[in-house]
Amino acid sequence: MTPDDLVLTPRGVRFQGQLYPCTIGKTGITRNKREGDKATPAGIHRIVGMLYRPDRIPAPVPWAMPIGTRDLWSDDGTQGDYNSLVQAPYPHSHEVLRRADPLYDLVILTDWNWPDAVAGRGSAIFIHQQRRPGYPTEGCVAFSRAHLHQIAARLTRHSRLIV
Template sequence: MTPHDLVLTPRGVRFAGHVIPCSIGKGGLSHAKREGDGATPTGVHHIVGMLYRPDRIAKPASWAIPIGPHDLWSDDGRDDQYNNLVSAPYAFSHEKLRRADPLYDLVLITDWNWPNAVPGRGSAIFIHQWRRPGYPTEGCVAFRRDHLHWIARRISPDTRLIIPAA
């Protein structure tokens, strides 16, 4: 582990000398993640992208990519673009990245089941803003808005998210 890693602990995520409160999946931690189980997958995950809403926030890092009105994330295991960024209109099941709520105003993309996705193994394991303290996600790791932005300013594409097995 390096000081640049995000490491999940029982008290939150340890990063850059701080422990930052977070929420994880409603299904707890899993070493056998499946699509729709609500679990956060254990293991070492690399940050492979950063997306942001340019109509709501300033560009958080030089390598961040804006979320456009047609941007979606495929969550359909039958789709050859499963667990990838796709564009509307889209025939397969997907998640809209441009949401009415602020949860995806800033999204860090992990390499969970990416780039060569195995159907059914889970998709869209992101780091994003939480709904409120302690409110679980569908498998992502979520932070308070200001904490997420603080993290985004300090990470790089080689940062790792480490989720130890319980």
């Protein structure tokens, strides 16, 4: 582990000497991640990107990419672009990245089941803003808005999420 790693503990995520409360998947942590199981996958996940809503917030780091009006994330395991960024119109199952609520105003991308995605092994394992404290995710790791922005501004291209 390095100081730039985000390490999930029973009390939250430890990052650069601080402990940040967070929420994880509704069904806890799993070593056998499946699409739709609502679990956070155990393992060491590299941080591979960051997306942000340019109409709502400034870029938290120079390497963050803006979320466009047509940006989606494919969660359809029958498609070749499963677990990757796609553009609308997209007739297959997907998540909308440009949401009405603030959950995806800032999204940190992990390398879970990416870039060579295996169908059904799970998609869209992000780090993002939580709905409210203690409210679980569908498998992601989520923080308060303030903590997410503090963490994002200090991440490096070598940071990892260790679950």
